[in-house]
Amino acid sequence: MDAYTIPKAVIILSGKRKSGKDYISDLILHRLGTNNCAILRLSGPLKKQYAKDHNLDYERLLDASEYKEQFRQDMICWGEEKRNQDPGFFCRLATENESSQKEIWIISDARRQSDVEYFKENYRKAALTVRVHSNIDVREQRGFVFTQGIDDAESECGLDVGVDWDIIIQNNGDQQELDDGINKLLELVSS
Numbered sequence: 793m794d795a796y797t798i799p800k801a802v803i804i805l806s807g808k809r810k811s812g813k814d815y816i817s818d819l820i821l822h823r824l825g826t827n828n829c830a831i832l833r834l835s836g837p838l839k840k841q842y843a844k845d846h847n848l849d850y851e852r853l854l855d856a857s858e859y860k861e862q863f864r865q866d867m868i869c870w871g872e873e874k875r876n877q878d879p880g881f882f883c884r885l886a887t888e889n890e891s892s893q894k895e896i897w898i899i900s901d902a903r904r905q906s907d908v909e910y911f912k913e914n915y916r917k918a919a920l921t922v923r924v925h926s927n928i929d930v931r932e933q934r935g936f937v938f939t940q941g942i943d944d945a946e947s948e949c950g951l952d953v954g955v956d957w958d959i960i961i962q963n964n965g966d967q968q969e970l971d972d973g974i975n976k977l978l979e980l981v982s983s
């Protein structure tokens with residue numbers, strides 16, 4: 793087993809659409825360095841595993857093609873089924889690739905209670921939960937448009953309540969406030 797298969801820190805990011813999860817994941821990665829740290833996406837392995845199980849072209853499922861649209865609904869159902877059988881299924885897949893050899897993981901897209909529980913249960917001492925918060929008007933300036941069926945679904949609202957976040961990062965366009973949040977997080981990572 794590789795020395796870093798057990799990470800030193802697992803930074804679990806959650807936030808609404810266009811709150812800045814990807815943006816902040818990149819900032820954290822930049823601060824910690826790619827030698828030590830990697831971004832792991834929970835949404836990535838779903839398509840990969842679906843393609844594998846159904847003998848489909850993974851690359852074509854990733855782009856904005858008709859091909860993907862043909863399978864979208866079935867892929868969503870398949871994902872739900874897998875998660876119902878095994879809530880940690882996609883979390884486990886996301887942490888089984890080369891990136892997970894790094895000693896610090898940034899999970900950039902936790903969406904459900906079961907995602908947070910998975911990492912807290914499996915990496916109890918290393919897990920740090922982070923909520924990225926942006927006001928609705930700021931999110932709208934970044935292109936957010938409320939979409940029924942997405943923004944009122946579990947995948948968007950599952951973590952609105954019920955988690956005692958270790959850190960809440962405010963990402964409302966004030967650089968100092970954002971830096972303060974990230975600095976506080978990095979202090980926890982190194983403590």
Ligand SMILES: Nc1ncnc2c1ncn2[C@@H]1O[C@H](COP(=O)(O)OP(=O)(O)OP(=O)(O)O)[C@@H](O)[C@H]1O
Pocket residue numbers: 807808809810811812813814815816934963965970
């Ligand atoms: N502090 C910031 N300064 C400048 N641009 C920002 C900042 N935060 C976010 N953005 C920009 O806002 C847009 C949305 O951010 P991002 O993609 O990180 O959000 P997200 O939470 O990952 O969204 P989604 O859930 O839709 O993937 C991006 O273009 C990003 O570059």
